Amino acid sequence: MKAAVLHSENEIIYQDIEISECQPNEVKVKVMAAGICGSDTHKMVSKWKYPLPAIMGHEFAGYVVEKGKDVTNVEIGDRVAAIPFIPCNECEYCLRGQFSLCENHGMIGSKSFGAFAEFVNIPAKNVLPIGEMSFEDAAMIEPSAVSLHGVLNIHPQLGDVVAVFGVGTIGILAIQWLRVAGVKEIIAIDISDKKLQDAMDLGCEKSINPLKEDLIKKIYEYTNGLGVDIAFECAGSKITQEQCLLITRKQGKVGYLGIAYSDVTLSEKAFENIFRRELTLKGFWNSYSAPFPGKEWMNTIEFVQQGKIKLKELVSHRYKLEDTQKAFNMMINREEEYNKVMIIPNEELE
Incomplete structure (x- = not known):
């Protein structure tokens, strides 16, 4: 098959590669859409910490084209979304049903070959039927489930005012789920006016661009001097990771979805706010709960099918498989403003 193969940091070569036959418990998926995650770029x-050569791509959907002899849950020709996380089902956390905390998990697209390829072999229990949902929507079930995992576990209340830092894919999905959860007001915070407009179009009441406005002043202006009930960090920036602590009201909550890519040093004021304001800080990792893969995944499928969560509107760019390196260069060098970037390994036949 053809694949976009990673040989070293941001050295991706479009080449032929062998793919094995399905194991008894596996299916082979013909990949029709695969999203580039922010963690990929x-x-x-920084540093790729998994074996090389590698094939990235953990957000994907396609057709089942082959199945192992023990597979009974899907048939050849089924349209499916992939669950990239493979829990060990043996560690203490798996036995508790806390699959996101698994201590020995597999991961399609890093620990094993992923979806920037024409085909992927994956355990049959790691695919979900999608019916007539588009493949691009289905490829975004994974990031939607990540956002929902955070929203469900921060426990928003009716009437809450929430600030969302970073309105890329994860942030904009968090905004939609917060709207479903019944919060009163959402304040989008980003340095891109375009992304802020997208957030307003999908349900935010207010927005702030900290490059143009005083963030702290505007937040307290919007909240009658109290601060927000919940601050959601979705940007993965050490600046916003600290700012969350400066704008949250007494006994408010701070949720961290963005990954830390460098050391975070807190100002005295930010650190004091944690205990003087009795803040609750929670981190959220992955998107899984019991029964696996969890309500984050199943609710995403149901709410997308009902039209309550919008996914296709978030796709800004599409690249053919052979142009995967161009896609990464565009994102890493910020040659254009983008949101969700899709790799299309196989074209639909008319």
């Missing part, structure tokens, strides 16, 4: 400018 960060790994290209």
Whole structure:
């Protein structure tokens, strides 16, 4: 098959590669859409810590084209979304149903070959039927589930005022889920006016561009001097990771979805706010709960099918498989403003 193969940091070669036959418990998926995750691009400018050569791509959907002899849950020709996380089902956390905390998990697209390829072999229990949902929507079930995992576990209340830092894919999905959860007001915070407009179009009441406005002043202006009930950090920036602590009201909550890519040093004021304001800080990792893969995944499928969560509107760019390197260069060098970037390994036949 053809694949976009990673040989070193941001050195991706479009080449032929062998793919094995399905194991008894596996299916082979013909990949029709695969999203580039923000974590993928960060790994290209820091350090790739998994075996090389590698094939990235953990957000994907396609057709089942082959199945192992023990597979009974899907048939050849089924349209499916992939669950990239493979829990060990043996560690203490798996036995508790806390699959996101698994201590010995597999991961399609890093620990094993992923979806920037024409085909992927994956355990049959790691695919979900999608019916008539588009493949691009289905490829975004994974990031939607990540956002929902955070929203569900921060426990927003009716009437809450929430600030969302970073309105890329994860942030804009968090905004939609917060709207479903019944919060009163959402304040989008980003340094891109375009992304802020997208956030307003999808349900935010207010927005702030900290490059143009005093963030702290505007937040307290919007909240009658109290601060927000919940601050959601989705940007993965050490600046916004600290700012969350400066704008949250007494006994408010701070949720961290963005990954830390460098040391975070807190000002005295930010650190004091944690205990003087009795803040609750929570981190959220991955998107899984019991029964696996969890309500984050199943609710995403149901709410997308009902039209309550918008996914296709978030796709800004599409690249053919052979142009995967161009896609990464565009994102890493910020040659254009982008949101979700899709790799299309196989074209639909008319």
